[in-house]
Amino acid sequence: MWKVARFLAVTGMVLACACGARATVIIDPVPIGNVGNTGELSGAGAGGYGPDRICGAVDYAFSIGVYEITTGQYTEFLNAVADEDTYGLYNTLMWDSDRGCKIERSGSPGSYGYSVAAERVDRPVNFVSWGDAARFCNWLANGQPSGSQDLSTTEGGSYYLNGATSNTALLAVTRGLDATWVIPTEDEWYKAAYHKNDGVTGNYWDFPTASDTAPDNGNPGGDTGNSANYWDGDYAIGTPYWRTEVGYFGLSGSPYGTFDQGGNVWEWTEAVLYGSSRGVRGGSFGGLEEYLLAASRGDSDPTEEYNSVGFRVVIPEPAAMVLLALGGLMVVRRRRR
Numbered sequence: 001m002w003k004v005a006r007f008l009a010v011t012g013m014v015l016a017c018a019c020g021a022r023a024t025v026i027i028d029p030v031p032i033g034n035v036g037n038t039g040e041l042s043g044a045g046a047g048g049y050g051p052d053r054i055c056g057a058v059d060y061a062f063s064i065g066v067y068e069i070t071t072g073q074y075t076e077f078l079n080a081v082a083d084e085d086t087y088g089l090y091n092t093l094m095w096d097s098d099r100g101c102k103i104e105r106s107g108s109p110g111s112y113g114y115s116v117a118a119e120r121v122d123r124p125v126n127f128v129s130w131g132d133a134a135r136f137c138n139w140l141a142n143g144q145p146s147g148s149q150d151l152s153t154t155e156g157g158s159y160y161l162n163g164a165t166s167n168t169a170l171l172a173v174t175r176g177l178d179a180t181w182v183i184p185t186e187d188e189w190y191k192a193a194y195h196k197n198d199g200v201t202g203n204y205w206d207f208p209t210a211s212d213t214a215p216d217n218g219n220p221g222g223d224t225g226n227s228a229n230y231w232d233g234d235y236a237i238g239t240p241y242w243r244t245e246v247g248y249f250g251l252s253g254s255p256y257g258t259f260d261q262g263g264n265v266w267e268w269t270e271a272v273l274y275g276s277s278r279g280v281r282g283g284s285f286g287g288l289e290e291y292l293l294a295a296s297r298g299d300s301d302p303t304e305e306y307n308s309v310g311f312r313v314v315i316p317e318p319a320a321m322v323l324l325a326l327g328g329l330m331v332v333r334r335r336r337r
Contacts, residue, residue, distance in 0.1 A: 025076050025140065026073075027065055027313065029064060029066065029315055030064060030192075030257045032058070032063060032188070032191060033061055034191075034198075034199055035059060035060060035061055036057075036058075036059050036200050037056070037057060037058065037191065037195060037199075037200050037201060037202065038056075039056040039190075039202060040054065040204050041054055041055075041295075042055040042294055043295065046294075046295035047295050048290070048295025049296045049297060049298065050297030050299065051273060053297070056187055056190040056191045056195055056204060057191075057202075058187050058188060060317045062188055062314055062317060063315045064184060064188065064189075064313070065313050066259060067247055067259055067312065068124035068125075068260055068264060068265060068267065069136065070123060070246055071116050071121055071124070072116060072120075073125070074103065074125040074136065075103050075115065075116045077136055077139055078090055078103065078105075080139065080145065081147065082149070083113075084109055084110050085109070085112055085149075086148070087131070087149055088132075089132050089154075090112075092105075093307070094125075094126070094127045098240070100127060101123065101124070101126050101127065102116055102117060102120045103116045103125075104116065119241070120241075123243045123244065124243050124246060124264055124310040126308065126309060128268075128305060128309065128310060129302060129305045130268050130278045130303070131161070131165060133268045133311040134158075134170075134183060135154035135155070135161060137158050137159065137179075137313055138153070138154050138155065138156060138157035138158055139154050140181035141180045142156075142157045157180075157181075158179035158180060158181055159173050159174070159182075160173070160176065167276070171276070171277075171302060175270065180316075182313065182314050182315075182316055183269060183270050183313065184267075184314040185270045186270065186271035186297075188269075189267065189314075190281070190294065192256050192258050192261065193208035193261040193262070193281070193282065193294070194206075194254070195255065195256070196210075196255055197255035204294055205255070205294070206294050206295075207226075208228075208254045208292065209225075209227070209228060209249075209252045209253070209262060210253070213226065214289040214292070215230075215252065215262065215263075216232065217230055217232045217234070217236040217263070218249060219237070223249045223250065223251045225251040226252055227249045228249060228262040229243065229248070229260070229263040230262070230284065230286075230288065230289060231287060236285060237285075242307075243264050244260075246260055247259045248260075260282075261281070261282050263284060263285060263292060264282075264310075265282075265284050265308055265309055266284050266298060266309045266310070267309075267310060267312055268280055268309065273297065277302070278301075278302040279298065281298065284308035284309070
């Protein structure tokens with residue numbers, strides 16, 4: 001889809017207590033170390049797609065969500081801040097499209113409510129824009145409060161949005177210096193997906209399943225240890241779900257322990273490509289194997305919402321430094337089924 005297309009945990013708990021909110025979305029992070037690793041060329045010059053860029057070098061510690069943000073997590077977000085839905089966090093195609101994540105909205109403006117069926121809860125959310133992902137991060141940074149969409153909920157925090165909804169406005173948004181929950185930079189995303197986790201090196205796999213061989217899609221044989229949800233002449237699971245539950249291919253993680261960075265849904269990054277679009281990475285359930293490649297850089301307008309696009313979140317330093325000092329222990333963890 002090219003152009004369609006501890007510290008932190010304690011801080012979150014304190015913010016939640018201060019505003020009377022109870023944290024309900026549980027994120028499972030994995031620390032990414034090897035600080036100061038070198039990058040490698042990605043893009044058309046490396047045999048993939050998109051403009052050439054050296055990707056993957058990160059000179060600080062951070063942690064990244066093991067899984068993509070799920071439909072259940074996003075539904076909790078909507079119920080907290082979107083009773084009016086001032087900035088369009090809900091797309092009706094989530095429910096109306098046969099490939100939507102099946103979040104259903106009920107009620108009327110000012111009293112909207114949102115629900116999702118149990119079999120959809122742990123599948124990645126889709127039909128979310130870059131702006132939606134940034135507002136979700138702000139909500140996490142603010143302690144998961146309930147209330148109108150303003151600077152205390154979705155419009156301030158890790159990103160200063162304050163009503164930004166146009167492509168131009170969203171392209172101008174940058175990560176705050178004191179950000180706690182964020183959309184990954186392209187380097188953060190790339191390192192977590194492809195770096196071999198072998199020290200301060202420039203060694204990378206071609207695919208985010210710790211392999212230089214294209215993964216299969218698990219159909220019909222199941223997880224082989226090199227599997228991902230993408231189209232290889234047939235869909236991995238197809239209708240009605242299209243997307244697997246996050247972590248479904250539990251033998252096919254990256255060297256750092258993330259899952260589904262190849263296939264399932266494209267994932268937003270902070271990258272600005274061509275001066276007019278935001279980056280997406282990793283391919284989707286409906287894309288070819290070549291889109292899973294480290295060399296392939298995708299992009300889309302930051303306002304666009306597609307059935308093949310979702311996101312995951314990152315915890316940048318200094319929060320991640322404290323996480324690492326605690327051996328990766330995190331108070332906020334993904335709720336297990």
